[in-house]
Amino acid sequence: MSAQIFPRNANAIFLASLFGLVMLVVGIVAAMVGFYLSPWYTDVGIAPAQPVPFSHKHHVSELKIDCRYCHATVEKAATAGFPATETCMSCHSQVWTTSPLLEVVRTSYQTGEPVVWNRIYDLPDFVYFNHSVHVAKGIGCSSCHGRIDQQQLAAKAQPLYMGWCLGCHRAPEDYIRPREEVFNMEWDVNALSLAQRQQLVIEYQIPTDGRLTNCFVCHR
Structure with a gap:
């Protein structure tokens, strides 16, 4: 009879x-995810440091300044x-002509050197997006x-993962609104019925045949 090589609890x-x-x-996988x-x-949700602590809440909500006054190319570029x-x-x-918070702006105006802002949404070079x-x-x-x-200080609201973008490309009727409401921050998608939003998709000639999910749409 051969000797026991492994202890009795080896299997356990x-x-x-x-x-x-x-x-x-x-x-490890769960931690990575x-x-x-x-x-x-x-x-x-993290607001990066900026050369000027610009408050969208103050300028947009309180002063009622239209987005396009500062972001002038959003409709054409x-x-x-x-x-x-x-x-x-x-x-x-x-206004605020001597505020130290705006010294960077005044210096830029005097020297002609643009203010260097830190991007909040910085897409990779392989992603194409057109505002x-x-x-x-x-x-x-x-x-x-x-x-x-x-927001007092601007922060990223969405992660911009591909799956998040595809969610809109697959079902634009869940996100679309009338063009005149594009800059209305308080717009609620439920202000229109699903049928009305589907009609907007047709009216605005948004493809619904799957073309919006093709790779070349965003990766060119």
């Missing part, structure tokens, strides 16, 4: 070790555009930027 030790290894892998979806990775210093000074040559197309098709500012009119 092996199974426990295997279970522990599986749980370790699951834990959690980090990938967290604000530490997506920057959602791929980018919404940062406001020129001259735009800022059209008001601040008269003017989305505005023309009835997609409102708040659909992507959230209630930026309520």
Whole structure:
């Protein structure tokens, strides 16, 4: 009779070790997914430092300044555009003329050097996005930027993952609004029935045959 090579509890030790290894892998994967979806990775809700502490809440909600006054190219170009210093000074040559918070703006105006803002939404080079197309098709500012009119300091509202973008491309009727409401931050999609929104999709000639989910639409 051959001698016992492994101890009697070897099987139990092996199974426990295997279970522990599986749980370790699951834990690592869960931690990675959690980090990938967290604000530490997506920057959602985090306002980056800016050369001027510009408040959208003050300018949009309180002063009722239209988005297009500062983002002048949003209806006609791929980018919404940062406001020129001259735009800022059209008001601040008269108000807050000595505020230290606006020293950067005054210096920019005097020297001609533009203010260097830190981007909040910075898409990768392999992603194509056109603001003017989305505005023309009835997609409102708040659909992507959230209630930026309520933010003291601008922060990212959406992670901009591909799946999030595809959600709108697959069902534009869930997000579309009349063109005249695009810049209305308080617009509620339920203000129109589903049938009315579907009619807007037809009226604005938005493809519903799957073309909007083709790779080349965003990756060119």
